[in-house]
Amino acid sequence: MSKQRVLTGITTTGTPHLGNYVGAIKPAIEASRDDNVDSFFFLADYHALIKCHQPELVRQSTKEIAATWLALGLDTDKSTFYRQSDVPEITELSWILTCMTAKGLMNRAHAYKAAVQTNEEEGEDPDFGITMGLFSYPVLMAADILAFNGEKIPVGKDQIQHVEMARDIAQRFNHHFGELFVLPEAQVDDDVAVLSGLDGRKMSKSYNNTIPLFLTEKQLQKHINKIKTNLLEPGDPKDPDDSTVFEIWNAFANKEQVQYMREQFAAGIAWGQAKKELFALINEELSEARERYNALMENADFIEQELQKGAVKARSYATPLLEKVRDAVGISAIKK
Ligand code: TRP
Numbered sequence: 001m002s003k004q005r006v007l008t009g010i011t012t013t014g015t016p017h018l019g020n021y022v023g024a025i026k027p028a029i030e031a032s033r034d035d036n037v038d039s040f041f042f043l044a045d046y047h048a049l050i051k052c053h054q055p056e057l058v059r060q061s062t063k064e065i066a067a068t069w070l071a072l073g074l075d076t077d078k079s080t081f082y083r084q085s086d087v088p089e090i091t092e093l094s095w096i097l098t099c100m101t102a103k104g105l106m107n108r109a110h111a112y113k114a115a116v117q118t119n120e121e122e123g124e125d126p127d128f129g130i131t132m133g134l135f136s137y138p139v140l141m142a143a144d145i146l147a148f149n150g151e152k153i154p155v156g157k158d159q160i161q162h163v164e165m166a167r168d169i170a171q172r173f174n175h176h177f178g179e180l181f182v183l184p185e186a187q188v189d190d191d192v193a194v195l196s197g198l199d200g201r202k203m204s205k206s207y208n209n210t211i212p213l214f215l216t217e218k219q220l221q222k223h224i225n226k227i228k229t230n231l232l233e234p235g236d237p238k239d240p241d242d243s244t245v246f247e248i249w250n251a252f253a254n255k256e257q258v259q260y261m262r263e264q265f266a267a268g269i270a271w272g273q274a275k276k277e278l279f280a281l282i283n284e285e286l287s288e289a290r291e292r293y294n295a296l297m298e299n300a301d302f303i304e305q306e307l308q309k310g311a312v313k314a315r316s317y318a319t320p321l322l323e324k325v326r327d328a329v330g331i332s333a334i335k336k
Pocket of ligand 1: 007008009010011044047140141144145153154155159
């Protein structure tokens with residue numbers, strides 16, 4: 001039986017936080033241990049340029065995200081872990097696909113439509129601040145996927161549309177030039193937790209409400225102390241299902257620990273105490289990985305080596321495929 005190819009990208013803006021860990025990184029690394037899957041994980045640094053024009057932030061985020069995945073135990077022999085910009089076949093394919101993609105399809109992309117809508121609401125020109133990068137972003141994402149014939153694409157709900165667009169684009173290419181691409185499918189796991197952030201909204205770098213994954217112990221406790229709670233006093237029974245503290249506890253706890261904390265809430269545990277226990281739980285899960293992370297952040301050469309190893313593996317698939325793609329569209333050596 002051939003292995004199923006699972007592929008996903010991580011945009012290199014921002015520092016990994018607990019929401020990323022629980023909702024994406026941890027399940028991805030666990031799934032990659034399955035012998036029936038062939039995992040491709042990459043740092044989407046060309047995607048970062050869409051939103052971020054600060055080179056030092058892109059560089060720092062790329063390093064942090066790479067160190068995070070390695071510190072959390074990603075096996076880079078079993079899976080393929082690479083940086084998008086080290087695989088020039090992706091950007092090459094992106095242009096070829098751009099020429100096969102209807103502009104009307106891109107007009108319907110959520111991210112672009114949301115930007116236009118914001119402009120209209122603010123009385124700006126509809127195109128204000130919108131780059132071709134933002135507009136064409138689903139094509140680059142299609143190239144990310146199709147350059148490796150990724151089959152299952154684990155993504156958050158906001159990215160389903162993009163995977164469907166990749167599928168449309170692949171279909172159109174195949175129909176016109178021959179069957180070179182596998183049609184990808186989004187894989188959305190409803191069981192993984194979507195964490196709330198400090199203010200109770202979804203934890204997200206765009207809301208500035210995150211708890212970074214690898215803080216010092218002191219900083220971690222400080223962040224946890226900032227999680228918004230209601231004004232109930234110690235001794236007052238509290239509703240666990242209406243509490244960010246409990247929600248995060250739930251994402252890290254085993255069954256017995258979940259039950260234990262439910263009982264504590266019913267018995268009126270003080271917020272300060274609940275937060276202390278939450279710190280201890282998270283800290284226990286992350287402390288070894290944190291040490292590895294700190295060591296890796298001091299060892300740039302090792303991170304770079306791992307990424308180069310990944311790029312070689314990734315290109316061993318993409319290079320021959322791109323050769324076929326180029327040939328199919330009429331770009332090849334002069335023939336008789
Ligand atoms: N756009 C995705 C996000 O913002 C990241 C990404 C880039 C991606 N290329 C991809 C995800 C290819 C899956 C497959 O989350």
